[in-house]
Amino acid sequence: xxxLITIANDHLTAQINPLGAELTSLKDAAGRELMTxxxxxxxxxxxxxxxxxxxxxxxxxxxxxxxxxxxxxxxFARRMVFAVSEQQPGSVAxxxxxxxxxxxxxxxxxxxxxxxxxxxxxLSVDVAITNPAAQPLPASFGFHPAFAWPLPYGxxxxxxxxxFSADExxxxxxxxxxxxxxEGERPSPLEGRTLRxxxxxxxxxxxxxxxxxxxxxxxxxETGPQLRIDFPDTPMLGLWTKPGAAYVCVEPWHGxxxxxxxxxxxxxxPGVFEVAPGAAxxxxxxxxxxx
Numbered sequence: 001x002x003x004l005i006t007i008a009n010d011h012l013t014a015q016i017n018p019l020g021a022e023l024t025s026l027k028d029a030a031g032r033e034l035m036t037x038x039x040x041x042x043x044x045x046x047x048x049x050x051x052x053x054x055x056x057x058x059x060x061x062x063x064x065x066x067x068x069x070x071x072x073x074x075x076f077a078r079r080m081v082f083a084v085s086e087q088q089p090g091s092v093a094x095x096x097x098x099x100x101x102x103x104x105x106x107x108x109x110x111x112x113x114x115x116x117x118x119x120x121x122x123l124s125v126d127v128a129i130t131n132p133a134a135q136p137l138p139a140s141f142g143f144h145p146a147f148a149w150p151l152p153y154g155x156x157x158x159x160x161x162x163x164f165s166a167d168e169x170x171x172x173x174x175x176x177x178x179x180x181x182x183e184g185e186r187p188s189p190l191e192g193r194t195l196r197x198x199x200x201x202x203x204x205x206x207x208x209x210x211x212x213x214x215x216x217x218x219x220x221x222e223t224g225p226q227l228r229i230d231f232p233d234t235p236m237l238g239l240w241t242k243p244g245a246a247y248v249c250v251e252p253w254h255g256x257x258x259x260x261x262x263x264x265x266x267x268x269x270p271g272v273f274e275v276a277p278g279a280a281x282x283x284x285x286x287x288x289x290x291x
Contacts (some may be wrong), residue, residue, distance in 0.1 A: 020078040021094035023047040036146035036247035048078035050142035055177035055257025088241040091117035131275040138267035140255020155221030199243035206240035230286035
């Protein structure tokens, strides 16, 4: 059991678990919880970091230069303890580097740094994926925060919605029974730019945009405080809950589950990026409480 690390200012208090560098609590100035209650009847996660894959690889296997490696859904970072590399009252940075354990399933050196900081009513999460090696580093990365549904401001659960910052004319992807991406498309449930949340939307798993045009969404009831989630660096988006649960996940991704039956190289699948030798890939998330 790892001790949670707390950062705070006059507007927000955040707690992060070094196990997975996972945000586990985000409270407003009155101490009201904005994150999931992690009810074990539904899901005990809070906001796992997804690395080096997003979603489920076909048969839980990836292929690097023709060699197969076992890889579980959403990767291994969420199950590993990060080192605290820097800490101040309003910010903390966590670092995970390659180990013999990671190289056995992902044969690369890497340094993954996740920095949490509070500025006024915004929590920023800044990720740097650094490649210290001499060959390109293929990877995917995703955020998976679960926000309270309903938010703790007295509005009905049925009145909550997600509003996109841009028009989203494209259909959604479908999820196969094994968690990979099926062929075919799913009609968009948006009304204009608005998704009115209801449990039946998630009866067949997540809503998946493999090309999202928005770089932010606003979540909450039409009246009362809302959350704005900014994701300027991620071209894909998932929304997910389990029907009846007291959370909804807003998941900006740079990566996606394997296409159903995919047996190609990891570096060639949709959403995978490469980090050049000596370079870093930076991906940001912002969560702002708009009172």
